Amino acid sequence: MLNLQNIWVEYGEKVVLERVSLDITEGSFISIIGPSGAGKSSLLRVILGQEAPSRGTITLDGAPLPAECGPDRGVVFQRYSVFPHLTVLGNVLLGLEFSSSPLIARLFGSARRAAMAEAEAMLEQVGLADSRNLYPAQMSGGMQQRLAIAQALIKRPRILLLDEPFGALDPGIRGDMHALITRLWREHGLTIIMVTHDIKEAFSLGTRVLTLDKRRHDPHAPQRYGAGVVYDLELTRKQAAEPPIAPLGITIDTKVNT
Ligand SMILES: Nc1ncnc2c1ncn2[C@@H]1O[C@H](COP(=O)(O)OP(=O)(O)O)[C@@H](O)[C@H]1O
Ligand SMILES: [Mg+2]
Structure with missing residues (x-):
């Protein structure tokens, strides 16, 4: 459904994302994790159409992604998105x-x-x-x-982008929100791309978990290299529905694409 081909995001000299290529299947629930500043929000902005990548192409159903944010994509931020x-x-x-x-x-x-x-x-x-x-x-x-x-x-979007949507909430409320988003994802047949800093949340909600991080680092010029997808774990339905207690245990039974 959504294809990213060799996407780069650069601000002047600073490389934020480099060589990000992804194929996102309709109906999947993608969780994105990674250190602060890795470019997770930048990646969502590019998919949303709020920002053009400095290199690379994005297609939706095989056609170039419309330049501005259309009704096919909706977004929820951590806070302050309501009037x-x-x-x-x-x-x-x-x-x-x-x-x-x-x-x-x-x-x-x-x-x-x-x-x-x-x-x-x-x-x-x-x-x-x-x-x-x-x-x-x-x-x-x-x-x-x-x-x-x-x-x-x-607005009946096909793709819902979530940027740390539950990050500011009390842990007790987060469970209810997880149930809600899972139900809406199924009922509306959505494709969800969610950034989270909660690894357990990433694994329990997602059907696929991506990690964004730098593959290489220049200590003398930290801006020189950007982050890319360093782990790409496809989870089976059963695993997505029943989270393991220790997230690391899940790697045993998953397909790992790096
Ligand atoms: N408009 C911008 N101009 C310059 N640098 C930016 C801009 N937007 C984001 N950045 C930088 O890009 C990097 C990645 O930011 P961001 O995508 O917000 O990371 P994350 O969401 O993973 O924490 C950060 O170092 C940030 O300072
Ligand atoms: Mg962010």
Whole structure:
């Protein structure tokens, strides 16, 4: 579905990513881990279309990826992706209004009623139906992330990009969010690409785990080499559904492509 061919991301002299080539199958749940500054968010921005790679090509269904971020791709960041001056319902409606009438961002009459019904159904799916009139500041971090997910999914993206979406949440809430995202992934037939710093989360949610890191390092010029995919582990369904207690144990039964 999504193919990255020899992608490089460079900022002036600084090489962030080099030689990243990936084939992403529709319906997969890709977890990306790697040290801070490895270029994980940069890779998501490139896939989102927010930023052009300095070299390489990306294709979606065999055609070059549209330059700007289209409705086929949705994104959820660690925090602050919802609008503070809009209610829960307003935030979700806004996503619909932008996608169906980008110039006026307003819907009227029957179109508006249909949009309301769709937004309410989406809030139901993420467990926020009773919170439709709250403002983000009145909600917990977990509720705000549910809202951010609803806002991304209302546009019916095929690919959902998640950048450390649960990183700022209490560990107790994270379990609920894991169940939610797994259910939405299955029900919507999504392809998910999630960056996380939680290795256990990477293995328990993903069907494939990628590690981004530098393959080579020049101590005199740290900017000279970028990161690439150093581990690429395909997990079977069973393993993806039943996480091992020790993440390292999983390498025994997986296909390892480096
Ligand atoms: N617009 C930019 N200009 C210059 N450097 C950038 C820019 N965006 C990111 N970087 C640098 O690229 C590197 C990778 O950043 P990032 O993709 O955010 O890493 P990660 O998400 O893995 O922590 C960092 O060293 C960061 O400082
Ligand atoms: Mg990042």
